[in-house]
Amino acid sequence: ISPGVYLVRELHVRPGTALVGIPAWNYSGPGGSVLRLASEDAACLLNLTDARGASIEGLSLDGHGLGKGIHGIFTNRTQFGKHEDGFRIERCQIARFTGDGTHLDCVWCFSVRHCQLAYNHGDGLTLRGWDGFLIDNWFSGNRRAGFAAREENASVTFTANRIEWNGEENVLVTGGDGYQITGNFFDRAGTCGIALLKSSVPCSQVTITGNFFKRSGKLADPESHDSAQILLDRCQGVTCVGNSIQSGRDDGNRGTFSPSYGIIYQGLRNCVIRNNVLHDGALRQLMLDLGGHAEGVIVEDNPGRLLAMKK
Numbered sequence: 355i356s357p358g359v360y361l362v363r364e365l366h367v368r369p370g371t372a373l374v375g376i377p378a379w380n381y382s383g384p385g386g387s388v389l390r391l392a393s394e395d396a397a398c399l400l401n402l403t404d405a406r407g408a409s410i411e412g413l414s415l416d417g418h419g420l421g422k423g424i425h426g427i428f429t430n431r432t433q434f435g436k437h438e439d440g441f442r443i444e445r446c447q448i449a450r451f452t453g454d455g456t457h458l459d460c461v462w463c464f465s466v467r468h469c470q471l472a473y474n475h476g477d478g479l480t481l482r483g484w485d486g487f488l489i490d491n492w493f494s495g496n497r498r499a500g501f502a503a504r505e506e507n508a509s510v511t512f513t514a515n516r517i518e519w520n521g522e523e524n525v526l527v528t529g530g531d532g533y534q535i536t537g538n539f540f541d542r543a544g545t546c547g548i549a550l551l552k553s554s555v556p557c558s559q560v561t562i563t564g565n566f567f568k569r570s571g572k573l574a575d576p577e578s579h580d581s582a583q584i585l586l587d588r589c590q591g592v593t594c595v596g597n598s599i600q601s602g603r604d605d606g607n608r609g610t611f612s613p614s615y616g617i618i619y620q621g622l623r624n625c626v627i628r629n630n631v632l633h634d635g636a637l638r639q640l641m642l643d644l645g646g647h648a649e650g651v652i653v654e655d656n657p658g659r660l661l662a663m664k665k
Contacts (some may be wrong), residue, residue, distance in 0.1 A: 632658025
């Protein structure tokens with residue numbers, strides 16, 4: 355697809371095909387090969403439901419604020435297929451949709467790399483599935499979470515992403531397992547920087563290592579547990595090690611300072627929270643232990659200090 359703006363309705367991508375453009379988008383707006391939504395009654399712009407082995411590369415997908423609940427990229431399934439999906443989404447901007455930037459329902463084996471998922475009314479990316487690689491992306495300014503997995507989810511490598519200025523959690527994982535969350539930049543979440551929560555099963559076998567958490571809880575009630583950098587609720591087999599954590603306010607030294615808490619944890623089993631640095635890490639309490647733990651919980655060597663706010 356040559357550079358230009360193409361007005362499109364919902365496109366169904368075929369298996370084993372590649373839709374390739376010239377990536378010239380910038381942080382704020384589209385550019386290069388732009389597919390712009392032209393229908394207010396579509397479910398999405400690109401439908402990848404049966405697009406096994408497809409590639410989406412180098413495109414600006416522009417929702418243009420049309421309709422209600424329209425996703426940028428969508429898989430529309432109620433159950434998992436018999437074989438892996440294996441599609442790739444690379445070097446794309448997926449922005450300004452009234453639903454989620456990318457809504458992946460019942461998928462397994464996929465990758466999203468070098469993309470920006472931004473300014474959508476829902477999540478940047480919603481996942482129900484597993485075996486995903488999310489590498490070197492921006493999840494920026496979405497009204498809900500940057501990345502959210504609220505139903506079945508597992509086995510995700512989440513590395514070298516910048517997740518910032520989303521209206522709710524920057525990352526929300528509910529009942530997931532097998533996550534590697536390594537080397538990411540979490541900035542100015544509306545609520546928690548990252549929240550691992552129990553659903554019918556606990557979050558388990560997760561590494562949160564070598565990340566930077568900054569200024570979470572921008573929109574949260576400071577009295578609530580949403581005003582936290584990291585929230586670990588009834589998890590098992592989780593390591594939270596070697597992260598740097600800093601509180602603050604908006605750019606230009608404006609806005610409200612946040613969050614109230616650094617790391618909140620409760621109901622853990624065989625988990626380690628260790629060697630995290632919380633220099634100016636929170637406003638009220640660096641580590642908040644809500645109790646209810648089972649065996650094998652180690653919490654130690656997490657130095658830091660509360661932020662001394664200056665007007």
